[in-house]
Amino acid sequence: MSDTMQQMTLAARPVGAPKDSDFALVEKPLPIPAEGEVLVRLHAFSLDPYMRGRMDDAKSYAAPVPIGGVMEAGGVGEVIASQSPHFTVGDMAFGMFGWASHGCLPANQMRKLDDTLPTSTALGVLGMPGFTGWYGLTQLGRPKAGETLVVAAATGPVGSMVGQMAKARGLRTVAIAGGADKCALALEKFGFDAAIDHHAHENASSLRKAIAEAAPKGIDIYFENVGGKVFEAVLPLMNTFGRIPVCGMISGYNAGALGGGAVAEGPDRLPVLWRSILVKQMSVNGFIISNHYDEYPTFLKEVAPLVATGQLAYLEDIVEGLENAPRAFMGLLEGRNIGKQIVKLT
C-alpha cells in the first residue's frame, strides 16, 4: 500500500470554460484517520455540472472551492483503515471525497453501499443525479397519466431518470438532446416517445415548432435543468396548471443564459413569464437536491430494485485516471459525454 495520495486542486478560477491550467494535480502523504474517521481508497468519483459553479467566487447556494483546495466530488471506494465502529476494512462506501485517489472523512459523513449493485451506480442512477430527477419529477412535477413531459439533456443521468419515471407513470415523454446519436439513445434506450435534436434548431422559435409537434396536447411538466433556449421554446407551450421543477444543477454551467450574473439588453421577458405563471396557473419550484435527502430512502426503495432488475436503464461514460478528470469535465460542460460522467481510478 502506497503511503501517498493524489488530489486534483483548483489552481485558478476559470474565466468562461475551464482550461487545463485551472487545475493542478498534487501528491501528499496519506492521512491517518483520527477517532471516528475512515480512510477510503477510491474506485471512482463523479463529475457533475454543478462543480463548475463551485469554481467561481460568486455568491451561490454553496461555498466556492478555495484556490488550492481540492475539487469537490462524490466518490465511491473501499475502506482501507477505520477508526469508527460503523465501518470495517473492505466495506464499500460513498462520501464527498473530492477529485482524489483517497479520502478521509468522519464516518457520519459517509454512507455504506449495498454491494449487490455496481458501486458506480451510487454516483449516477442511484446517486445525486438520479435522485435529483426522481425528486423533481415525483415531488414537484406531480405527474399524472396522460400528461406530457419535456426534459432536456435527456440522455444524462437526471434527464434519463425523469423520462423513464414519467413514462412508467403513463406520461407522454419528449426528450431534448444534443445530436442525432443522443436522440436515438433517448428513444431506444430510455423509451422516450419523441426526441428532438436541439443542434438542429438555431433559435427558440424553430425549436418550439418541433416541440409543439412532438407534444400535440401541450406540455404539463417541463423539468428545467438547462435553461436558456429550451426554456424559451417551452414556455408558450405550457398547459394550464403546468409544473416547472427548476433543478439546482443548471446553475453550474459556464456563464450561460442562467449561470451568469450578466444581464442582456433586449426585450424584457420577465413580465411575459410572470403573466404566464398567473394566466396558466403554473407552479414553478426551484430546488437544490442536497436539502431533500430525507426523501433519499424513499427514492432508493423505489428505484434500486428497478436498477437491479434492469427495468430502469442507465448509461455511464467512464474515463480512467485522476489526471484525465479535467478534460472529461470540460467535455461534460460541452455535452460531449454520453450518460453519467465517471472517473475511474486504477
Add this chain to the structure above:
Amino acid sequence: MSDTMQQMTLAARPVGAPKDSDFALVEKPLPIPAEGEVLVRLHAFSLDPYMRGRMDDAKSYAAPVPIGGVMEAGGVGEVIASQSPHFTVGDMAFGMFGWASHGCLPANQMRKLDDTLPTSTALGVLGMPGFTGWYGLTQLGRPKAGETLVVAAATGPVGSMVGQMAKARGLRTVAIAGGADKCALALEKFGFDAAIDHHAHENASSLRKAIAEAAPKGIDIYFENVGGKVFEAVLPLMNTFGRIPVCGMISGYNAGALGGGAVAEGPDRLPVLWRSILVKQMSVNGFIISNHYDEYPTFLKEVAPLVATGQLAYLEDIVEGLENAPRAFMGLLEGRNIGKQIVKLT
C-alpha cells in the same frame, strides 16, 4: 314592483384606462324566471380589478365581455320570484348577476347567504377577494410563525385578509399601500407590523430599501397581487425557500407592467428571476381563485366566525346607484377606494 330593470353594458373596449363612454346604462323588461331559475333584486354588487381584463378582447383565462354585454360582477340581493325548490321569495342570495339592478340565474349558479352577517360581506371579506387572500396565503404561501410576509394593496380586501391571517399565524407582516392614510389604516385597523407608502418611492430600489428596513430578516412570503415596481423591489429580498403566490386579480389592471402584452426593451430580467427561483429554491404559484371553490367551505368555516365576532377587520367603500358604478370602477383602478369597493342599489 317595477317591471323593468337596469344594466350597465360595455359600450366600447377601453384603450388604457376606461372612460365614461365605454359604458352604457340600458333599461329592459324584467325577465320572468324559467323552470329552475330565480329572479333577484340586487342590494349590492362588487367592483373588482379583474373586471378590467374582461373589457379587453385579449386571450386570457376568462372570456371577454362582448360589446353590448352586461359588465360582469358578483352581487347579493333578495329573491323576488323563484321557479326553483331551492329558493323562496325573501331569501338572500349571491350570484354573478352583473352590474345590474336585477338578475335572473339558474338556482345552481347561486348561493344562499347566511343572514346573521351583513350581506355585503359576501362580496368582500367573505366573498371572492377574501377567499383569494385566504387561499393564496394558507394553501400556497404555507405560512410559519416567525416568518415575514409582504403584501401590496394592503388595505384592499385581498391584502387585508392576507395580512390579518398571516399575523394571526405569528408572522411579521409588512404592508405596501398607496398614501399615508392607507398606511395608517394598515397599521391601525389591520394590525400590520409595518407599512410602506409606495407613493413615497419613485423607483424599485428606493422602495426596496424601505422594505428591507421593515423586513430585517428578509421575506419568506410575498403575496403577489400587483406586480411591477413592488415585485421588482421585493425579489432580491426573498429568503431561501421563499413562496410567491401569484394572484389572478393582477391581470385585470390597465395595461401595466403585468397586464399588457407589450414587451419593454431594456435589461432582460427573466434570467435574473429564473436564477433567483433556483438559487433561493423558491416556490412560485399562479392561481385563479375560481378554480378552487372546493376549498370555499373550509374558508367560510374558519373566517366567518372571525368576522362575526369582530376579530377580523374589513373595510367597505360604498357608492350608491348603478349609474355611479363606472366612475367608482375607474377610481378603483387608480387605487382611490379605501377597502372593498361595493355599489349599493337603492
